Each structure stands twice: as C-alpha cells, then as structure tokens.
Amino acid sequence: MKRVSIKDVAKAAGVSASTVSYVLNSTPTETISKETKQRVMDAVSRLGYVPNLNARSLSSRRSSLIGVLIPQTEPGKELMFSNPFYGELLSSIEYTARQHGYHLLLSGTKEDQDYLSIAQNRGVDGVIIVGTYPGENLNALKTLGVPVVLVDSYVKDDAFHTIGIEDKEGARMATRYLIEKGHRRIAFVSGSIRENGVNIKRYQGYCDAMREAGLPVDEQAVYSGTVDYEYGIAAAREFLARGRKQTAAFVTADVISMGLVKGLQQNHVRIPEDVSIVSFDDVYLSQMAHPALTTIRQDIGEKGRQAVQLVLNASKAKEHHHTECILPLRLVERESVCERRDDP
C-alpha cells in the first residue's frame, strides 16, 4: 500500500536518487556504468517501482499528458457524443497518443466554460480542442505556453495550430454530384450555421455549386438545427410540412442523415427514389444505413493522428510555427442517390 519512491530504489541499489533518475530517463548527457544501470534496474523491478508522473511533471515541466476538450456546442446536450464522429476521432487520438507514451486528459466543456483552468492546472503538454468557436476562453489559452491544436475550427489566429478539411469544397462536390445526377431542387440540411463554423463553409459550398449550375438557392430549401439524429427526424417532418419541394438533399452529417432517412421513410417517402441524399463524414453509420449513404468521406482516423502529431511536433519545436493542416475529402458512392432526368 505504501508507494515505493525513487529513494527506496536508490537505497536498495546502493546509489543516490539522481542516479536512479538518470537511469530511468536515460538522460543523454550523463553516462552511467553498465553495472550501476543493471543494479538500478534490478531494484526497480524487485520493488515494483513506478515513477510518480505528477512529481516528474512538477520538476521537469513536461507531463506526457495531452488535454482533449470536446466543447458542447449543441445547447441542451450535456454529453459529449451526440455524434459518433467524436467517438471515432477520440479513439484515434487516444491510440496515437498512447503509441507515443502520452496519456489523455479528457473533458467535455460547456461552451462558456473556462478552457484554461482545465488545461493549465494539470500541466498538460498540449491541448486538442474539437470544433470550437472564437471567444474569450480561447484567448486565455494563449497564455498557457503549450501548443494548442484546433480541430475543425475556423478560428483565425496564428497562435493556434489547426487541422481540418476542405469543408466548402466538400459541400460543393456533394451538391455538384447531385446536380450531375439530374437534380435541380436540392435541400441543404445541417446543424446550426454559425460564423466561423464548419456548417457555414459547407453552406457556401452548396451555394457555389448551385450558382455554378445556374440554379436558384431557395431559402425554403435550407434546414438548420442541431447535429443529432432527432433533428434529422424533425427535418423530415419539416420537409413534408413545407411541401416536399426538393428531390434531393445535401446533409452535412451522417447522424442527421440517419434521422432524415428514418423520418422520411416513416412517411412513405422512398430513399433514393423520391429523395436522394448525399451525406457528410462517412462515420461507420453510413454503411449501416438503409439504404447505405452516399457520403463525403473524411478520414477521421487520420484527423486524430495528425492532431496528436501536431501537438508533439509543436511541443518539440523551440519556436512557434503556426501549422495548418487540411485533409482531403472524397465522395463515396453508395445507395442513397438515384438519377433523375425528369426534374423540371
């Protein structure tokens, strides 16, 4: 029950605490004799010594800890994962971090919550924040002195590294695909469209594609709510209420699509015969859907890997070099779209 400390090991090995520290950290400048090393290692395993990382962090100012913040941007959802996207991303972040000997300090946050304290008080080596908007809290993070990586955020600030995708281009790709398939009236369904968020970019891409094809952007064709299954259902209801005007929809998240499809099918609207859908993300849901979703695929695993890599690189670097990483997107054709040549 009594924790064995570095001193105990030192005593057992007949050396000083610093020697033990040297051996354990294989400090580059110091050279310890093979024998001493061996004696120390023996003592370590005999006593089952495990270094106290808090103490280490206190004196060395590195913690091998990465803070991961998943802000709650959907009002009323207290939990982190209304969208499986987060789970997949987190999985990848955790795995990559672990491979590099780092642990994760995980926290959701209310949007107005103080990011700084969450990170600062644990002495994290870096912070990864998913999908946040500009604000006071973010600014506070600058004083932290550790690298901050923003995932899927359009906060423009050289103090932060960013990793994201071509949101606008992806949306354009999706919409254009629908247009090529003969659709003329195309709905846009997304979470809330906020300044500096991904959805506004995707909306722009949607508008661009429409305009390029000489098609009008109808306000009545835009559906905006929250990024969850329930909203998909609600959007379906709304779609019917507004008179089923469109023959296709570009939906900015697979979870929403799942709800939309379900809601539509319950009202005997067939997918894709009556309404075609191109979705976004390609989380595992999209294959499970019925019909399987044609969707803009982003490589979520890679996003997580890069996010961690960005933190690690930045924390090694002596100077701050703002890094921006944009991952490619591609359309995956499945079963939720059908050709339409008769659209007026």
Place this chain on the structure above:
Amino acid sequence: MKRVSIKDVAKAAGVSASTVSYVLNSTPTETISKETKQRVMDAVSRLGYVPNLNARSLSSRRSSLIGVLIPQTEPGKELMFSNPFYGELLSSIEYTARQHGYHLLLSGTKEDQDYLSIAQNRGVDGVIIVGTYPGENLNALKTLGVPVVLVDSYVKDDAFHTIGIEDKEGARMATRYLIEKGHRRIAFVSGSIRENGVNIKRYQGYCDAMREAGLPVDEQAVYSGTVDYEYGIAAAREFLARGRKQTAAFVTADVISMGLVKGLQQNHVRIPEDVSIVSFDDVYLSQMAHPALTTIRQDIGEKGRQAVQLVLNASKAKEHHHTECILPLRLVERESVCERRDDP
C-alpha cells in the same frame, strides 16, 4: 507566459502562501478573517491564478482525477470504440465526473498491458475499468490503494467494486420473448464467449430459456465472433452457409445486429418476416436500424453515473466496503420481431 504561483498571489495579497492555500481550500479547521479572505480572492482573480493540481496532488495525495481504462479485448482492434456502447458510457462517465469536479484520465489498453502503471503513475483517486477479465494486471491494481470499479466484469474479488447488469436474466428474457412469439429454432449470436465474461452469462440465459421451453440447444445455432459490425455481416454469411436453420436470433449487441440485419437483407432474407431478431444494449443504433431493433435495454447513462458515484463514495469511505451494483434491464419492443405460429 510565466505561470503565476501561490507565492505570487501571497505577495500580491500581502499574506503568506499558506494563508492563500487555506482560503482556496477553505480548510475547515482554520479560520481566516473575512478581510484577508477578500484580499486573497482579489489577488487571485487579478492575477488570474489557477492552482497547479499536480503540485496539489503531490502534497495532498488527492488528485481529483479518475482513471478510465477501456481494455482492448477484441484482438486486432487497436481503437477503443468498435462499439458505440463505449462512447455512450464514456460520455456519461465524463459528464458525471465533471459535475463533481473530477477530470478523466483516459486510456485504452492492450489486454496484456500493465494497468497499474497507467493509473499509479498519475496518482488517480480511483479507477474505472470497463469489461475486463481476471488477470495479473488486475491483481496489481490492488496494491494501488485507491478504489477500483469494474464495469461489466464477472471478476469475483472483494477488492473491487462492480457495476453490471443481469446479463443472464436479460438473455433469458430475450429468448423467452422469441419463444412466446412462436419461434422454436433460435440462434445465439455474440462476441467471444469467454470465462467470466458477459457473453457466457448471456449464453447461459439463452440456454435456460430454451430448456425451460423444452427446446433443444443446437450447437449449430450458436454464432460467436467479435463485437462489431463486420462480424454481424460475417455471421449472416455463416447463417446462410449453415442452411438458414433458424427463424429467429438473439444477438448480444446492437452493433452485431446491425451487421447481421444488413448481411441478411443483402441476401434477400427479410427481417423480421424471415428472421426475427432480439438484440441487446439499446444504444442509439437500435432506433436507427431498419427495421428498428427490438432489444434488451440497459441504461448506459445510469451505468456511467453509478460507476463514478461508486468511485467517489469509496474514496470518501475510511474502510473498504465491497459494493456490487446491478442495474435492471427491460425489453423494448420495436420492429425486428414477428409472430410465427407455423414453426415446426
């Protein structure tokens, strides 16, 4: 960039560091005058002071950190979340912990990895481990001296607190329901059936229900693989290869069901007309499924809440009182089962 420490606050407030500490922790035995308190608080907010929790943890031996370990029990999956169940559980754990002022140290682990070091290292106040089996690593955790809560594990050891569900009874309930609906030949589809795991309990429940109804348990009706979507697809293939002998299946996880349904439908087997399915978990997937899954619902949110509560209670308690918590289950009827009166 320079971190402000307790000393800076002390200086600014014209008091000693210990006084600041007293004020911040509202130490019960000590009484600080209102004015001093005020001066300290002013300095704190003026300087933007945030206590370093590592240092605090070092000297006070409590960290407000809960370690969460999600062991990788499916070989070949390096990521945590092959099953959305984990995401939902983690969400709930995180939220509850945060409400109580705790943070989460998250780690996946290879099954053979050293749990101890992961936790001990950081001086966590407690550990939550999800779905693990007995083993050396677990034993090592006993020496840690902090409460350990095992979620969904049949490790029998008073040193650990446990929280789980009536796996056997749930399976019995599911199978009996299918029998009541007129099915006689019922498949059992699950992840690996291991000693001390949940699936063996569910298998027993399945067998019990069959036996109680005077039905034979056919080895050919048992499908066992991994807990993921892909295995569901594989099981569907296997089901066809074995000659489509059953008219119903009890599946021990919603993710597997999703794959099974998809695989079956692709081969023109209709659900529920040709094959009825009762699933398990009631993760959000089950509503999204087509048809929506009739499933044994467990309250995952509650599981997470209780797990955290168990840790907190235990870490407050002076003595170790082994606690066992079993959550109720209930069947949710949706669309994946149909009556069958013509089954031989």
Place this chain on the structure above:
DNA sequence: TTGAAAGCGCTAACAG
C-alpha cells in the same frame, strides 16, 4: 487568525 518550515517525489545543474 496567520506564518514558518518541512516535505510530497522527482529532475537538473553543478560539483567532484
């Protein structure tokens, strides 16, 4: 009601 001092477990100059 407050402060001084010791120490949590470790690292990192600096000596030797």
Place this chain on the structure above:
DNA sequence: CTGTTAGCGCTTTCAA
C-alpha cells in the same frame, strides 16, 4: 561516472 543540492508548487503540522 556519480552524488549533492536546490527547487517545481502546493499542503499541512506546529508555533506564534
């Protein structure tokens, strides 16, 4: 090649 020393930032007796 290895030990001594001085902290990292905080809590906590013990005295005043």
